[in-house]
Amino acid sequence: MKDNATTAPPLLEIRDLHVHFPVGNKLFARNRRLLRAVSGINLSLGHGECLSIVGESGCGKSTTALAVMGLQEPTSGDILVDGQSIIGDNAPGRMDRARIAQMVFQDPYASLNPRQTVHRSLAAPLRLHGTPNSEIDDRVADILKKVGLLPEHGARFPHEFSGGQRQRIGIARALILGPRILMLDEPVSALDVSVRAQIINLLLDLQEDLSLSFVMISHDLGVVEHMSDRVAVMYFGQIVELGRWDAIFARPTHPYTRKLIATIPDPDTVLHPDRDRRAGKAPEPPAGYRFCPEDIGRPDVYSVPAESALIEIGPGHFVRCATA
Amino acid sequence: MNEPVEHNAPLLELKNLHVGIPGRRGSVDIVRDVSFSIMPGEAFGLVGESGSGKSLTALSLIRLLKKPLKVSQGQILFKGDDLQNLTDRAMRQMRGDRIAMIFQEPMTALNPLKTVGRQIAEMFVLHKGMGWAEAGRKAVDALASVHVPAPEERVRAYPHQMSGGMRQRVMIAIALACDPDLLIADEPTTALDVTVQDEVLKLIAELCAARGTAVLLISHDLGVIANMCQRVGVMYSGRLVEERDTYDLFADPRHPYTKGLLGALPRLGTRHGAAGRQRLVDIDSLIKDRDTLLQEFCFEPRNPVRDPRLRAGMAGGVE
């Protein structure tokens, strides 16, 4: 990866993002608590990069994605695209925002309007954004070919397609306006193994051909290792480890990352029990620090997280620690 | 746990099982000619993609196929007796007592209106003829055995008050309450987070090993199967295409579909260097050739003498 930070602003930058939800009784304020879904996320995405955010359900990875998409109002913090804030007063309008980031959803059965033909689902956004009518059919046919479908498929309704084909249509819709960033929300976890492989191949081909930039949300570390350039591991609202994919997978350091990697059911452990990732000595935290949070059993999403920081332990490899 | 007892008779034996929709001109079979056996105490995995017939195979064992699906041919021998000859009443007695099940979504399998303690106790009352008081005490023990913290209090909890992982533990407690001979687990951890999945799988393995319960584990996840089972059957479009010891299967997959499946999986540690990804195998290109192969094979299901060409294909001769 080139170091974009020194030359130009990164494509996407998330600065100290917080998203809190009030929970509890609406009328009686004293019963209200704040659920801290995201507490202080800093991330950046370079041009042409694939950044994966991994973690388990409730860790805030989807909330972060929705905030970038403009579907979730952040409580505080800033999100910048090419150095320009897209939050608050300087926020671009609906139409400009649509060209910044688009999303590929997890469930291919819920992500397409069952009452619209594929052509209509793809043509309507183009029409909305002022593409001349003469170009629309060509653009739709073109994008369908790019995702491995036939232009004739446009006349069909979603229920006539398999899960994998639907996901291709979902990718086509996300690409139709030519967005800067593609947000992949568990793009293959609802698919069968064989279809999963096809979609992963397709995404990687598209990334190369169209020089796309991906932010991928996933809990499937096999997919993450295969696709990512950099990986951020989230645990209950915070990033606990961040680094290049090879650093994260070869030298997982934070206890939570290690636990996550150790618990993936990996068929290769049958063949190479000696290479078992569960074995191996846990690395020590950097001198003068302890890992934070230390106890990864019982997270508390309501209280303010303890004072901690991401400490660099290798080039571009950060681990969340608190001073010992 | 790793040495299946050779001299014993199999606990469960499927012989040429066909499941299908009965029609005027014979049954349209969805599961075709599936045969395998499970030894007492053994963990057998059935792996396949959606629509491969792995769940139908399991449901047919315990007679929970939904209409209009029926077992159209074949035998299901449990301890030597064909389960199909049992009356519905005897089958109900068998379910939960000798053969237990865990399903994917614990929220729908548990009754939301009853406490979990009551639901566990029911198993003792129903199958062991205990009184409610005694059954209630046994329920606490059962919850403790699946490592639910504070079981004395948790017996009074309702399913919605528990997390997904806890609910699946309760399901396991219910399933294993009567010390069944066989546990059928259909995608038991698919709805769970990976760290919780790991705990639940370990729990199933540990409890079944301790009690000598055989497991039929159904999953789409090769990793889960590899870590849990001694033997694996791979299903594709209603057929068992390969059935081997787990190590052999992963070390040297023979059937082209199995090879494709293993190649399609982004596996940890397979990527080397900055750009060193291997392109994942696209099974579809394999299937096009194989489908014709399977098809010839399918149209003569009632003929026990199989086409030698295909037999070679099944055994691994086809590339």
Next chain:
Amino acid sequence: MRRFNLNLWLGGVLTLIVIVGAVFAPWLTSLDPVFDANLMYAEEPPSGQFWFGTDEQGRDVYTRVLYGARISLTVGIVSQIINSVIGLSLGISAAYWGGWWDDLVNGLTNVMLAIPSLIFALAIMAILGPGLPSLLIALGLTNWSWTCRIARSSTLSLKGQGYVQAASTLGYSDIRIMWTQLLPNMVGPILVISTLGIGAAVLAEAALSFLGLGIRPPFPSWGAMLTGARELIVIAPWAAVFPGLAIFVTVLGFNLLGDGLRDYLDPHMRTRQQ
């Protein structure tokens, strides 16, 4: 294969009979419901000439029942359209936007559900005075709460779906999302509740007209016909029985149709292979 849906068929046939009767009334009878009064034939029992008998003014009950169907259906359908428009716009927008607007609509819906709609309609009629237009307004304003409830709950479940979120990120305006993404996907349940609503409106029209607040005599509303026939119930029961039967058949027809549609549109009732 789908099970035979008795409700759908029976409801459909009954409803169709009523609709045919209303639409083709002039071809199904040669008489006029209002002006063909002949005291010579007053209170005649049903016969070959007067199939349903005659009333106290010698008008043919069969003719009046046929023309009455026009009024009943007009009131039923038009008022239900008004109800649907109100219920859908409030329900969808409340669920989609949430916040204080949702609280307000919710409160309003609960109030509407708490007030018996007939009493509410009575009050509106008392202010507006009798007649067809005020009847349409009264019934159209008082029966939207169920539609609103269903639209709201459908929206709540649909709005998390990928395609609704995608539409939002693609730059669709909220109104466009409601119109193109949400509304088409709740047609089923809305159709069901609207069909049931037509039945309820027909009944309410009859009740209001019976009380003298709806359609005024001599126009042949079934409810008004019942009022007229009330005093003759012993001498000429047919004058009350047939309009009553017409109300019964119409309301039953729409209710069965609604139930049948619900079963028909409910995916759980179909054996579908995933």
